[in-house]
Amino acid sequence: MPKSGSNPFRQKxxxxxxxxxxxxxxxMLAMPRLGRAADETIRIGFPTPLTGPxxxxxxxxxxxxxxxxxxxxxxxxxxxxxxxxxxxxxxxNAGEAATRTLELIEKDKVHAVVGALSSAVQLAVNEVTRAxxxxxxxxxxxxxxxxxxxxxxxxFHEALNPHMTTAAVARQTLKKGxxxxxxxxxxxxxxxxxxxxxxxxxxxxxxxxxxxxxxxGAADYSTFMPRLMSxxxxxxxxxxxxxxxxxxxxxxxxxxxxxxxxxxxxxILHNQRLAVGPDxxxxxxxxxxxxxxxxxxSKSAADFNAAFRAANGxxxxxxxxxxxxxxxxxxxxxxxAAGGPDTDKVVDALExxxxxxxxxxxxxxxxxxxxxxxxxxxxxxxKSAMANDNDLFAVVANDVGSDDMLRSCTELGHAx
Amino acid sequence: MDLSLIxxxxxxGIALGAVLVITALGxxxxxxxxxxxxxxxxxxxxxxxxxxxxxASLTGSFWWGLLLAPILIGAFGMxxxxxxxxxxxxxxxxxxxxxxxxxxxxxxxxxxxxxxxDGIPFPTPPQLIGVxxxxxxxxxxxxxxxxxxxxxxxxxLWLMLEKTRVGLIVRAGARDPTIMQVLGVDxxxxxxxxxxxxxxxxxxxxxxxxxxxxVNPEMGSLVLAEAFVVTVIGGLGSIxxxxxxxLMVGVSISLVALFAPEMATIVxxxxxxxxxxxxPQGLFGVKGRTA
Numbered sequence: 001m002p003k004s005g006s007n008p009f010r011q012k013x014x015x016x017x018x019x020x021x022x023x024x025x026x027x028m029l030a031m032p033r034l035g036r037a038a039d040e041t042i043r044i045g046f047p048t049p050l051t052g053p054x055x056x057x058x059x060x061x062x063x064x065x066x067x068x069x070x071x072x073x074x075x076x077x078x079x080x081x082x083x084x085x086x087x088x089x090x091x092x093n094a095g096e097a098a099t100r101t102l103e104l105i106e107k108d109k110v111h112a113v114v115g116a117l118s119s120a121v122q123l124a125v126n127e128v129t130r131a132x133x134x135x136x137x138x139x140x141x142x143x144x145x146x147x148x149x150x151x152x153x154x155x156f157h158e159a160l161n162p163h164m165t166t167a168a169v170a171r172q173t174l175k176k177g178x179x180x181x182x183x184x185x186x187x188x189x190x191x192x193x194x195x196x197x198x199x200x201x202x203x204x205x206x207x208x209x210x211x212x213x214x215x216x217g218a219a220d221y222s223t224f225m226p227r228l229m230s231x232x233x234x235x236x237x238x239x240x241x242x243x244x245x246x247x248x249x250x251x252x253x254x255x256x257x258x259x260x261x262x263x264x265x266x267x268i269l270h271n272q273r274l275a276v277g278p279d280x281x282x283x284x285x286x287x288x289x290x291x292x293x294x295x296x297x298s299k300s301a302a303d304f305n306a307a308f309r310a311a312n313g314x315x316x317x318x319x320x321x322x323x324x325x326x327x328x329x330x331x332x333x334x335x336x337a338a339g340g341p342d343t344d345k346v347v348d349a350l351e352x353x354x355x356x357x358x359x360x361x362x363x364x365x366x367x368x369x370x371x372x373x374x375x376x377x378x379x380x381x382x383k384s385a386m387a388n389d390n391d392l393f394a395v396v397a398n399d400v401g402s403d404d405m406l407r408s409c410t411e412l413g414h415a416x
Numbered sequence: 417m418d419l420s421l422i423x424x425x426x427x428x429g430i431a432l433g434a435v436l437v438i439t440a441l442g443x444x445x446x447x448x449x450x451x452x453x454x455x456x457x458x459x460x461x462x463x464x465x466x467x468x469x470x471x472a473s474l475t476g477s478f479w480w481g482l483l484l485a486p487i488l489i490g491a492f493g494m495x496x497x498x499x500x501x502x503x504x505x506x507x508x509x510x511x512x513x514x515x516x517x518x519x520x521x522x523x524x525x526x527x528x529x530x531x532x533x534d535g536i537p538f539p540t541p542p543q544l545i546g547v548x549x550x551x552x553x554x555x556x557x558x559x560x561x562x563x564x565x566x567x568x569x570x571x572x573l574w575l576m577l578e579k580t581r582v583g584l585i586v587r588a589g590a591r592d593p594t595i596m597q598v599l600g601v602d603x604x605x606x607x608x609x610x611x612x613x614x615x616x617x618x619x620x621x622x623x624x625x626x627x628x629x630x631v632n633p634e635m636g637s638l639v640l641a642e643a644f645v646v647t648v649i650g651g652l653g654s655i656x657x658x659x660x661x662x663l664m665v666g667v668s669i670s671l672v673a674l675f676a677p678e679m680a681t682i683v684x685x686x687x688x689x690x691x692x693x694x695x696p697q698g699l700f701g702v703k704g705r706t707a
Contacts, residue, residue, distance in 0.1 A: 053634065056534045186678040213678040219629055219638050220432055223673035223680060226424035226553060246535060246630045254540070254556040254628070256547035275535030275630045 041084045042077070042341045044069070044328060045104035045113040047125060049092035053217060054117050054242045056271040060317070061139065061324030062087050065114065067311050068329040078335045085328070086110060092117070094124035101128040111341035114158075114327045116140045117320070118241075119188035126155055135343055135350075137331055139323035141165070141241075141267060142189050146368040148413030153347055156369040158327040162189075164405050165266045165287030166196030168375040172396050173235060173264045173285050176205035181233035181261075183224060183248060185240035186213040193239035193266040209233050214240070214248070221248045225255040235262045246272040250280050258283065268378050270318040273392050281380035281392075288376040290322035290358055291393055304358045316390050326357045330364075330371075362401060367409035373401040420552035425670050427550075431559040433666020434566040435625050439639055440646035440658040441573075442617030448653025449590045449610045452501060452512040457618050458640025459520035462633060464489050464619025465626040466527060469538050478541035478627075485623045486616040493615025497608050505607075520636075527633045538626035562624050569620070570659060577655070586610065590653075645684050649691045651701025661699060 046065055048058040069085045077083055086108055090097035097116065104110045105128065112135040116122040119142030126145045129136035130152040143161035144150055174180065180201055184190040194211065201208060210231040212224050228236060236257060238248050249263060249272075257263065268286025294301035304325065308317040317325070331346070334353050338345035354363050362373040378393035386392070399405070409415075443457050454460075464485050471488070472481030496519070504511040540558050547554035577583035589596045589606045596603050621639070629635060646665055650657025665684050673680040691698060 059533075215678060215681040217638070218681060219635070220669075222428040222432060222556075222559065222628075223425065223670040224677055226421055226428060227674055227677075229553070230418065230421050243535060243630060243632065250630065251628065254547075254558065256554045256556070271534060272630075275537060275632070277537035277539065279539075280537075 041082045042335065043084050043086055043108060043110040044331065045101065045108065045110040046085055046087045046115045046324075046328075047090040047097050047100050047104070047113070047121070048087065048115045048324075049117050049121070050087075050089040052092040053244070054092060056275075057242065057269070057318070057320035058117055060271070060321035061115070061117070063312060064308065064317055064321040064323075064325035065328045067308055068325050068332060070311065071307060071329075072332045072336075078332065079340050081340070083332060090116065090121050090125075092121060094120045097121040098124040098128050101125045105129070105132050105134055110134070111335075111343070112137070112331055112346070114139065114331055115324075118142070119144065119192070123150065126150060126152075129154055133343060135331070135346060137327045139320075139327040142192055143370065144188065144192070146370050146412060148368075151368060151412075151414070154343070156350060156364055156371075158330060158371045159323050160267075160287070160289050160373065160375060161370060161406070162192040162196040162266065163199070163407050164375050166193055167200045167405065168377050168397065168399050169264055169266060169285065169287045170197060170200030170204060170206075171399075172377045173262065174201060174204045174206045178206040178235060179209045179231075179233045180206050180235045180237060181209050181228055181231045182211040183221070183228060183236065183238045183240070183252075184211060184213050185216050185244055187216045189241055190216075190239045194237075196266065197237050197239065206235075214244075216240075217244060219247060221251040222255070225252060225257065228252075229255065229257065229260065233261050235264055237264050237266070239266050241267070242269070242272065243275070245269055246276045249284060250276045253280050267319075268380065268393070270320075270392065273380055278381065278383040278386060278392075282382040284380045285396065286378060288319050288378050288393075289373070290317070290319050291376055291378055291395065292316040292318075292390065293393065293395065294359055294376070294398075297395075297398070298359055300356050301359050322358045326355075326362070326371075329357050330355050330362070360401070365403060365406065365409075367414040368406075368412050370406055372403055372406065375399045375401070375405065422671075422674070424550075424553040424555065425674050426667060427555055428559070429667035429670025430663060431563050431666070432669060433663040434563045435621055435628075436642055436646050436666055437659050437662030438566055438569065438617055438624065439621040439643040440650070440662050441570075441655065442614040442621070443643045444647045444650065444653055444655060444658040445617070446611055446614035447647070448655070449586065450501075450505075450607055451509060452611070453509065453516070454614065455513055455517040455640070456496075456520040456523060457516075457614075457643060458636030458638075459523040460489060460493065460615050460618040460636070461622040461625070461639050462527065462631075462636035463492075463523055464622030465538065465631045465635060466531060466536075466622075467619065468623030468626055469536060469631055478539075482620075482623050486620040489619035490612045490616030493618075494608050494612035496615070497611035501611065502604070502607075520640075524633050524636070531633070533633055535630035535632040538631045540627040544627075558627055562628075565624070569617075573655075642684065645688045648698055649688050651698030653702070654698065654700035657698055657700030 048061050050058050069083045072083050088100040113129050114137045116125050117140055122138045122140040126136055135154045137156040137158050139159045141159050143157055145155050146157050182194055184194045263284045265286035273281045292305055295305050333355055334346050334349035335341055337349040350364055360374050362371050364371055377397040379396050381394055446452055446454050467489050468481040468485035471484045472478045501512055544558040544561050548557050589603055593603045646661045650661030668683050669680050672683040
């Protein structure tokens, strides 16, 4: 490092720098109160893929995260300090996410980070936050960061994980002796879901008749259909995400797959069901963290819906929206309990936290910081059974959260 | 492996290839005749899908959407040529490339603003819902229709170019525009029509793809890459090349999907690399032609 040794005080001050410095100090003099107020706010970084194939889900995350912040600020903030949400577009790219997260920490001095949607991005964000000792609450459905290799005491996972959703879906859809085929997106998310399904399948006694891996982001799935049909399964599990889910199901239905077998997905997506319509999704079963229709059975859901409707002109929150809300809101509850954003105190508070924000009691498991929570299994309604445009799904099961749903701490490599 | 499975796989490959052919055709015609690399082709494909959907819901029939969207978007394409691209003829090939590249961003953003960035369902026309029993397996009626329609469009296009006076002027104009002007042909009008035709073909591809995929503002970006690969394999500017290469790519993707499904997307680029190594001008391209 030849240059860094030179004394910075000896460097000549350029005219431009001097002008910039002058105007900055003038600004600070002019607005002393504003400057102080900015120091006092609690800042939360929120990287999410606002552009790209998961943009719809990401926007819902942002809306709900903003709602969580607004509700706390309306009640006076945390220990008298306002909360600010800093949303950044990670463009669904791990490198971009790492850069944005680093900026959030170094430049914007955020106190914690919540967010990310894809598995690779989540890993990148976790790398950065872990190295800098900043709390990170992930709301991606992938859970590799909970395994001992990538875990740190600052790592939390609010979303469901592949193991939980696939087990719950398999319990409702698979029976002993059934033949199961898989169409899987060829990246971490798909692989994790496939692993989950196969594990559940083995426990139930269903037979695997074949797996087809498809490239991430493929627009055409027709070329996989003849082979899937020739496997003659009873159930087809389609493990992919976002538009891939919509396109894969649509094309499977075009090929008459539904006449031969049941289509099952690990996570059934609200926005993708909207994107292809009720006829295509009719009868498809999948897991979910949240569905607005839960409001008839859960007071927390009714309250969350009401708050969201009030803030968004009567619209309803989606599955991924609920993650944005519970991810940020659980962090804010812990900050409130800790009396401020001090990282170690908040980590402690998060570990002790019992929260009920959208659908019933939840808590972060001590060993891996995975949120223990209920898992929904939904079935897409047929058009004639829909009471209104938002009446998308029927709740097939609502499994109450318990530690038994998760892989054991030992299996994930944590000392017990 | 089962023979009927391989035949079914070939058929899905041809259906996939048919959409590739239609989109690559517009790209290659515009390049061949005008020397313009149209980077907005994918965005116009997407606009076509939206226009088809909009017109179909307006008129209540998919068929009106299928007919009117290419005409309407083709006219829009002519407007683009008249107002923007025309000014760049005779300049370096990069200029229209940059212009259309920028235009694609404007179009995608515009659609995001008007229709939102979520996907919109594009229902399959009721007459073509479901599958047809081919004896060896079931195949979606809609995809069979797409194969047929593309075949008809190709036939019409071929007849128009080879058997009519207009086609003669177009072909001659592509060879030597100066001589055509000397002979008293208003070459500007020919170019206007050709660009409109290229854009109309992109829009037709978009409407045809709509019921197979969900319609969203980004649907064109992947299509643009695919169309480029097809034109490069077939030879830039070659119509026969686009047809052969489109079907070749579709069938290759399909057959590779049978044996190594995760490689299905890569095979297209591998094919392009091989063709570029052996025949840099593409299968039906003319050597030394760059613009």
